[in-house]
Structures are given as structure tokens and as C-alpha cells.
Amino acid sequence: GDEGDKGAAGYLLRDGGMPLDNLANTLTVFLGTDVACAQCHDHPFADWTQMQFYELASYFGASTTRVGGNYGRGSDLMTNIDEMVTGAGQDITRLRNGIRNFxxxxxxxxxxxxxxxxxxxxxxxxxxxKPGxxxxxxxxxxxxxxxxxPAYKKVSGKDENLRVAFASWLTHPENPRFAMTIANRLWKRAFGSGVAEPVTNIDEPDASFNPELLKFLAVAMKKLNFDLKEFQRMILYSNAxxxxxxxxxxxxxAPYFFQGPQLRRMTAEQAWDSYMTLVLxxxxxxxxxxxxxxxxxxxxxxxxxxxxLSAQTVLMKYDAYRKMGDKLRATMGGGLDSVGGDMMMGGDKSGSKQTKDEDLAMSExxxxxxxxxxQLMRASELPQPERGGHFLAEFGQSPRLLIDGGSKEGSVPQVLTMMNGPAQSMLTDRSSLLFRxxxxxxxxxxxxEALFLSVMNRKPTLQEKDLAKRELASSGEDGYANIIWALINTREFIFVQ
Structure with missing residues (x-):
């Protein structure tokens, strides 16, 4: 299917026409195996051959990312559309790019x-x-x-079922690397460091700093039937x-013995969502x-x-597509003073699911x-990656060109964003939910005290109360905005402790 029909199709379309690259990425993400070198030659540092890589890639040899394998159909349609629009006296230049993308x-x-x-x-x-x-x-x-x-049990000998066979093997509970890779990634999310590093390459589990722990986590993941929430609950309730x-x-x-989690800065998405909680x-x-x-x-x-399919039909569909785009854009535009109510989009207070008609009515x-x-929404609801200059981009959101391409490194633009950027000003705005x-x-x-509870999730100390009192005496009502500014610029706010 396509992205409009099945969102998961986007995973293969991301590397359309490049099945070898897609396979290398898939193995890195799901099995913690870096085999990119084996695309061109036997891997120099791992027990992987080029033939093994191609044998795995062969599971995608009966898949294509081009509709019907027809490379010229779109060009023919565009030629007919150009002639129709030009013949009607319309400006094709304004429409051409949009229709071509469509x-x-x-x-x-x-x-x-x-x-x-x-x-x-x-x-x-x-x-x-031999070649070929x-x-x-x-x-x-x-x-x-x-x-x-049992993960290696053959699913079907038919070529059209090869991708199904690969997916069954990849995600099988007994796959030697699947559960271990997930467990290692979630451990790193909690502690700041994986049991095996880097998490994208655990080809030799026994070479990790704590192979017993790594194997224990893999077994625990399978015992919990890959319930990610329960697995994280197990980690978060641990003494470590x-x-x-x-x-x-x-x-x-250097080895890390997990005597506690590592102090680290929030990811770009975590920092943005923290802001959104304060704002929304x-x-x-x-x-x-x-x-x-x-x-x-x-x-x-x-x-x-x-x-x-005629050019006229394409133009009619394109017009309907643009009108739906206008409806989507119409859902945007609320101000800061509109947030904080009890209205829930996509579900009522009791948690019951809305019908599609109720869902659309709520959006109006x-x-x-x-x-x-x-757009003030959680990071998961925004375009990924966000445009340059956005808070998420400045704070190291992954550009999605490389696996795990995000960064937590500090920078001057980040400091400026926290000091006087729009993310800061929307919290100190008097119409913001925090102020209200x-x-x-x-x-x-x-x-x-309300500000400290909202931003820091704790009450102020006696020393902090004294500092706040002096700030209010010096700056009057503007002192509250200054206190908010000071709190969101602390390491306590931006770091995971």
C-alpha cells in the first residue's frame, strides 16, 4: 500500500529504490547490527560477508516502491494537464509544482x-x-x-511472501537479537547509557561491560511479552x-556500572513537551x-x-485535496488565552472514544x-524534523538522515533561545496558562510557590523564597515574569535527574 492507505508503508518508501540501504537501516534499528560495510564487501570488523548481506536483502527482492513499475505514467499525465490548463487560459506556472507533487x-x-x-x-x-x-x-x-x-522456521516458499517471512523472523521472540536490542535501548533511555554501547551495534553481546545484565534484560523482555510499559516499569522501580x-x-x-542514572540534558522533544505542559x-x-x-x-x-485516468479527473482530485488542506489549516490559530479549558479533542473526559463526526465537530x-x-502541540504531533530555527531543531532534534541522529550537545543558539526566544516569551506572556x-x-x-510547583515540580526553599521576595520588591509585577525566566533557565529544569 501507500502512505495514505498504510502509514507503515512510509518505512520502505523512505528508502525507495534502495532496498540495500533500507535493509542496513532495518538491521541497525531492530537488531543492533551495523552491517553497512557488507553492502560492498565482507565486513572487516564483524563476522558478516557480502553474500550474507545479499541473502538477507533477497527477502526484499520481490518488492517494489514504484506503482505498477510504471516510471512514465506520471510524466504523461503532467503533459496532458499542462495542455488542458494552458488551453483554458489559466496560469500553469502557479499550479504546476503542486500538481506535480500530487x-x-x-x-x-x-x-x-x-x-x-x-x-x-x-x-x-x-x-x-558470480556477478549477476x-x-x-x-x-x-x-x-x-x-x-x-523457532525464529528460523520458513514461512512460505513463494516470492510474494518473502517480506512477510522476513518480518516474522525479525520480530520473532526467539530472534537472537530482537529482544536484546529493544531492552538495551530502553535501558539507555532510563539510565543515559546502554548496557552495550553503541546501541546500534551489539553483534558481540559477550563483549559488553555487563553481558549477564544484557542477557537478563533480553529474557525479561520476552517474559513480559514485549510489553514496553511493563518493562520500563521494572527498570524505573529498580534500586539502581x-x-x-x-x-x-x-x-x-570506560565502563559504567549503573550505580544510578546519569545526569543528562533532556532531549529536544522532552524539553519541548515540558514547555507544552506549562503552556497548554x-x-x-x-x-x-x-x-x-x-x-x-x-x-x-x-x-x-x-x-x-484523465487529466480532468486529476485536476478535480487535486482541487479536493487542496480544500482538505484548507480544512486542516483551519484547525490552527488559537491564542494562548484559549488554552487551559476542559474540552478534550478526540475524546471526552470519561475517556470514551469519539465518533468520526464528533471528532470533526470538535475540531471546529x-x-x-x-x-x-x-504550532503548540506535543513534539510527536509536529512535522519531523521541524524547520530550521524551531526550538526542536535548535535543541538537537534528529534531522532523520542518520539513525539516532539527535544530539544533546549545548550551543550558543540554545542559550539565546532560552534567554529571549519565543519559547521563553510564551511562558512569560501574561495571557499564558502559567500566568493565569x-x-x-x-x-x-x-x-x-505556584510558579515553583508548575515549573520545578517542588516548593521553593527558604533561600529561594527570599530571592523571589527581593525580586518582587525590586521589579514589582514584572518580577513574576523574571522568576519564570530564571526557573526555566536553570539546569534543574532542563536536565533529567
Whole structure:
């Protein structure tokens, strides 16, 4: 299917026409195996051969990301559309780019072919094959014991089922690396460091600093039936996690014995969501309604393999697509003073699920707030990656060009953003939810306490109360904004402790 039909198709379309790159990325993400070198030659530092890589890639040899394999259909349609629009006296220049993107979006989808077409490359130089030879699919085995492993049971011999067979093997509970890789990644999320580093390469578990712990976590993941919430609960309730955070930097390559979590800065997404909680109160209620996004996805669908598809039909579909885009944009535009109510988008207070019609009606009443051109929603609801200059981009959001490409490194732009950027000003704005929450109490001391509870999740110390009192005496009502500014610029706010 395509992205409008099945969102998961986007994973393969991301590397459309590059099955070898997609396989290398897949193995790195899901199995903690870095095999990119084996695309071109036997891996120099791991027990991987180029033939093994191609045997795995062969499971995608019967898949294509081009609709019907037709490379020229979109171009033919664009030629006819140009002639129709120009003949009607309209300006094709204004429409061409939008229509071209619309047509090209329907030229890509994941489809199964009847035969496996993957062959060895023209420069293959090893004795186990010749350039151009077809490659039979075969799963890689890490140890001799894998021969009796149920994960390696053949699903089907038909070429059109190869991707299904690969997915079954990849995610099988008994796959030697699947559970271990997930467990290692979640451990790193909690502690700041994986049991095996880097998390993208655990080809040799016994070479990790604590192989017994790594194997224990893999077994625990399987016992919990891959319930990620329960697995994280197990970690977060452990004595190791609840111990005092380690503040000393860990030298590169040095072992870490997990005497406690590492003190570290929040990720860009965590920092942004922390802001959104302060700005919106309940950020989960602000999202584009599912019913609207589903209709938007349908408006994009166009069967360009239909030989009877006319340029006029394409223009009609494109017009409907633009109107749906206008409806999506109409859900944006609420101000800071509109947030903080009890209205829930996509569900009522009791948690019961809205119907599609109720979902769409709710979107007309509750607009997603914006501030200085920024859509105020959780990071997961925003475009990924965000545009340059956005808070998320400045704080190290991954550009999604490389796996785990995000960064927690500090920078001058980050400091400037925290000091006088829009993310800071929307909290100190008097119409913000934070300010309105504070103003529900009248006593200055209670207001300061409300700010500390909101931002720091704790009450102020006696020393902090004294500092706040002096600031209010010096700056008057403006002192509250100064206190907010000071709190969000502390390490306590931006670091995970």
C-alpha cells in the first residue's frame, strides 16, 4: 500500500529504490547490527560477508516502491494537464509544482512482485558467486544453535511472501537479537547509557561491560511479552534507577556500572513537551483530529495505473485535496488565552472514544494554539524534523538522515533561545496558562510557590523564597515574569535527574 492507505508503508518508501540501504537501516534499528560495510564487501570488523548481506536483502527482492513499475505514467499525465490548463487560459506556472507533487506522491507505493529480482552486483569478487547471479533468500545465523531456533522456521516458499517471512523472523521472540536490542535501548533511555554501547551495534553481546545484565534484560523482555510499559516499569522501580544520579562525566570507552542514572540534558522533544505542559496544561488534547487526517489521506489517493485516468479527473482530485488542506489549516490559530479549558479533542473526559463526526465537530470548536508561527502541540504531533530555527531543531532534534541522529550537545543558539526566544516569551506572556494559574492566588508568597510547583515540580526553599521576595520588591509585577525566566533557565529544569 501507500502512505495514505498504510502509514507503515512510509518505512520502505523512505528508502525507495534502495532496498540495500533500507535493509542496513532495518538491521541497525531492530537488531543492533551495523552491517553497512557488507553492502560492498565482507565486513572487516564483524563476522558478516557480502553474500550474507545479499541473502538477507533477497527477502526484499520481490518488492517494489514504484506503482505498477510504471516510471512514465506520471510524466504523461503532467503533459496532458499542462495542455488542458494552458488551453483554458489559466496560469500553469502557479499550479504546476503542486500538481506535480500530487501526481508523484501517487507514483510510490509498496507492492509485491511475482518473482525475486535481486542479483549479485556487477563487481562481486568472492568465490561463492558470480556477478549477476540471482540470490536465494537466507536468514543470517549468529551461532550454531540458531539452526534449531523457532525464529528460523520458513514461512512460505513463494516470492510474494518473502517480506512477510522476513518480518516474522525479525520480530520473532526467539530472534537472537530482537529482544536484546529493544531492552538495551530502553535501558539507555532510563539510565543515559546502554548496557552495550553503541546501541546500534551489539553483534558481540559477550563483549559488553555487563553481558549477564544484557542477557537478563533480553529474557525479561520476552517474559513480559514485549510489553514496553511493563518493562520500563521494572527498570524505573529498580534500586539502581532510584539511586542518586551520577554527575561525573563518563570517559568514552570506560565502563559504567549503573550505580544510578546519569545526569543528562533532556532531549529536544522532552524539553519541548515540558514547555507544552506549562503552556497548554494538557497538551494531549491539542492534535489534528483523526477523522480529518483520514479524509486528508484519502484525498491524496489517485490510481495512476488506470489507463482511463484523465487529466480532468486529476485536476478535480487535486482541487479536493487542496480544500482538505484548507480544512486542516483551519484547525490552527488559537491564542494562548484559549488554552487551559476542559474540552478534550478526540475524546471526552470519561475517556470514551469519539465518533468520526464528533471528532470533526470538535475540531471546529477547539483550535490548535499557535504562537509566533509555532504550532503548540506535543513534539510527536509536529512535522519531523521541524524547520530550521524551531526550538526542536535548535535543541538537537534528529534531522532523520542518520539513525539516532539527535544530539544533546549545548550551543550558543540554545542559550539565546532560552534567554529571549519565543519559547521563553510564551511562558512569560501574561495571557499564558502559567500566568493565569499563578494569578488564581493573591498572596505573593503563594504565587511564587505556584510558579515553583508548575515549573520545578517542588516548593521553593527558604533561600529561594527570599530571592523571589527581593525580586518582587525590586521589579514589582514584572518580577513574576523574571522568576519564570530564571526557573526555566536553570539546569534543574532542563536536565533529567
Amino acid at each position: 501526481v508523484q506522491a501517487n507514483s510510490y507505493a509498496v507492492e509485491d512482485m511475482e518473482t525475486n529480482k535481486l542479483t549479485l552486483p556487477h563487481d562481486y569478487k568472492y568465490p561463492d558467486g 547471479d540471482p540470490v536465494k533468500p537466507k536468514f543470517v545465523m549468529w551461532t550454531a544453535a540458531d539452526k534449531s531456533n 534507577y532510584q539511586a542518586e544520579a551520577t554527575t561525573e562525566p563518563i570517559p568514552m570507552g 496544561g494538557k497538551p494531549e488534547q491539542y492534535q489534528v483530529p483523526y477523522g480529518l487526517t483520514e479524509l486528508y489521506g484519502r484525498s491524496i489517493d489517485l490510481n495512476i495505473t488506470n489507463d482511463k 470548536e477547539l483550535k490548535i494554539p499557535t504562537y509566533n508561527g509555532m 494559574t499563578m494569578e488564581k492566588v493573591t498572596n505573593p508568597s503563594d504565587k511564587v
